[in-house]
Amino acid sequence: MKKISLSTILLLLFLIFVFIPVLASAQGLVPCGKAADGSDACTINDFFIMLARIFNFIVKFIAAPLAVLMLTIGGVIILISAGNPNLAGLGKKILWVSVIGLVLVFGSWLIISFILGALGYTRAWNVL
Numbered sequence: 001m002k003k004i005s006l007s008t009i010l011l012l013l014f015l016i017f018v019f020i021p022v023l024a025s026a027q028g029l030v031p032c033g034k035a036a037d038g039s040d041a042c043t044i045n046d047f048f049i050m051l052a053r054i055f056n057f058i059v060k061f062i063a064a065p066l067a068v069l070m071l072t073i074g075g076v077i078i079l080i081s082a083g084n085p086n087l088a089g090l091g092k093k094i095l096w097v098s099v100i101g102l103v104l105v106f107g108s109w110l111i112i113s114f115i116l117g118a119l120g121y122t123r124a125w126n127v128l
Contacts (some may be wrong), residue, residue: 063105070098
């Protein structure tokens with residue numbers, strides 16, 4: 001059986017302590033059904049509001065900070081490569097992948113806006 005190193009355990013604990021508060025801020029994504037007596041029933045409009053809130057949560061609290069972290073890691077790897085072409089190549093690959101990820105995340109906002117505009121939705125879908 002493979003031994004788990006101390007650095008792996010410390011990295012896992014660090015990630016847990018960083019992402020638990022972020023996940024706790026996800027409360028309030030569902031805009032209805034919170035009343036104990038059932039008077040706040042969910043409608044189809046609430047479903048789409050929930051989807052927009054989930055999208056905004058993913059972009060603001062998960063994708064953007066993770067991309068900044070990966071950009072920083074890629075830059076540090078390039079800096080510490082000390083002429084090692086394999087390590088410098090790894091740093092460049094990490095930088096490119098994180099930039100492509102950011103382009104995809106923010107490009108998805110454009111795609112959603114275009115599709116909703118083509119369907120005739122005129123209000124701002126991302127402002128709740």
